[in-house]
Amino acid sequence: MAEQGVKDTPEQAQFRQQARAWLAENTPGEPPVRMPLTPLEIMTEDQLHYLQAWQKAAYDAGLIGCDYPVEVGGGGRANCQRIANEEMMAAGTPFLPNVIGLGMAAPTVFYHGQEELKRRLLPRLFSGEDIWCQGFSEPGAGSDLANVQTFAERKGDKWVINGHKVWTSLAHFAEWMILLLRTDKSVKHDGLSYFVVPIRPALGKGVTVRPLIKMTGETGFNEVIFEDLEVEDSYRLDELGKGWQVAMTTLLHERGAGDLVTPRSGGMQTRSAHITSARTLVALSRQTWRNGAPACEDPIIRDRMMQQVIREEGMAANQRRSRVTALQDHPMRLALQNKLLMSEIAQDTAAIAMEIEGAAASLYLADDAAPAGGQWPMSYMNSFGFTIAAGTSEVQRNILGERVLGMAKSK
Template sequence: YLCAWQKKCYEAGLVGCDYPVEYGGGGHQGFQRIANQEMSRAGVPYLINVIGLGMAAPTILHHGTEEQKRRFLPPLLAADEIWCQGFSEPNAGSDLANVQTSAVREGDHWVINGHKVWTSLAHFAKWMILLARTSRDDKYKGLTYFICPIANTKGVTVRPLIKMTGETGFNEVLFEDVIVPDSLRLDEVGKGWTVAMTTLLHERGAAEGAGGGGGQSLEARIEALIELAKRTRRNGRSLWEDPVVRDRIVRLVVRAEAFRQTFRRARVEALCDHPMRIPLQSKLLSSELVQDIAAVALEVAGPYSTLYLGDDNAPDGGQWPLAYMNSYGITIAAGTSEIQRNILGERVLGLPKSK
């Protein structure tokens, strides 16, 4: 039903607002962020094609050929075709340039062999944005970026990975002599690292609401935490009346408001002194705040925080332990918090590299 939901949002003009009309978009620059924030505030279901919207679409728009843009963007926006991301590997996570999945050219196509891991949505995606090694001569210049067919493709095996929450949102994907036409290559051979940086820039920026809409906003999470504190009684009174609890929650409110105001100001082009600063800060601050909100909620719930989904006695249906466990993945995905700080320090602030 989530595919149908995104399609309805697309038909209502709430998805693809910023994209040119000729590629299936609305042609209204700057509207998508507002639409996403309003959908999050309303608590509507999230947009299922989150990787397509937040990563694949902007990458194709920036690096794709005219034919690729017209072929892939309209069905992506409408959720007629779901996308996944093939970057991480068993030995190439934080060190993304260590990708070993190979692509060997044979005439007008490429033969892909390798192993990708932590691939969200691969179990029902039709396409994957794939980073593969086309040369061993140079770590960075030896990478090339492809659009790879996944669904019902010979040589592609998708295996689910069970998370600690019991969910199966992640997958590992194995490639054995998978054929990809050269027409599905994005940008030039050996330019994969540059294209991948475009993808990561948008993946990190999606945390601020620039990618897919829906889901739960920071404000909604804090409001739910406040309601939990008001309902939870200890020693005969509501925890919302406890000054220590109120102080913990108010600190989260201040951080959320500082986050919102920082990026409202930074979106003014004249104040954007470095293109990487906004998405890097956005990903770092929002992911850590999401984790801290969930941690405080577990403290407020006390022993009841051990009750999980499906237990009638679990506060808020057991969403808080689920949110807490998932929050660790949020601080790791698209680069850990430590990596974000290193990049900000070295590339934005000009500090010496860490040893």
């Protein structure tokens, strides 16, 4: 159904019916292998191939890239991606594996790339045939993105890249990387340039990808080392020295504000969105006994759960509000609020679930005795990454305070 307070146009209503009908006939059943909670934890080729096949089918059906022009592989339908996302979520479809490509790379390439590059890269990105990753974070830069030191030196019509990126989700499967590089060491922000780089063909020939084992036991993160990797200047987005501005387009989309700038690409839903909401937390409390009674009968647990339900309802109301232009007083307010609160609500909800499960919260996914299939402990451990990704909660609060509320800069 359409979001409350957001009415479909006749064209959108027709598209919704078409999407719903196709999904009713084509949503796949249980996967043949165990699936991770989010795309960022895809570890095996079997997992990837199953999810890529689903993304390709959804793209061929017109459910991905809907808002983009036909000329670059999109559907040419204005404001229909939201509807496709809603219907995929309602149908309980698998998540789309190319989450970084769809959510960050596609709008950045579309907004800043040359026409030839858009036509070449975007169709295979939308279909999931080419997986993308993001090369922003570095071991020595911390939360200061403008301090990246991976350097590109110009040699004729090519650039030679040397440096080290880290926390690079999906790099172990990625064909392409969006890459923020330093091209001038004499200035900070104006010394950055932005490239799209084919990394899979360069593995062992200038690119090394090393997995980072998380506390969950998964390897979705990686570090990527560049050693004299040559790339064409045609892979640079926008002008030399404009990398910071291009990176802001990427970050706007990663933080959820990008819909105000460029089209949306596809559904970002994850299994954890279905499994670890406050309402499934209530179900867990009814099924789990503590001190001789269901956990839901504990007044403290009940109160904490209801607080989470209220917070989630507030988030849903904010999402509806973000679709009404007249209610937008600042382009960053709701998007950054949502990113900040959503990550913290998810962490708090999972923490309550861990308390409800007690000692059973130590059981891993593969243990048949793990409550709810072991999803809650995984969600709790992964939640710390989401409060860091796209800028830590502290960074989000600083941006909201300084740029939205007009408060004095922190020192």
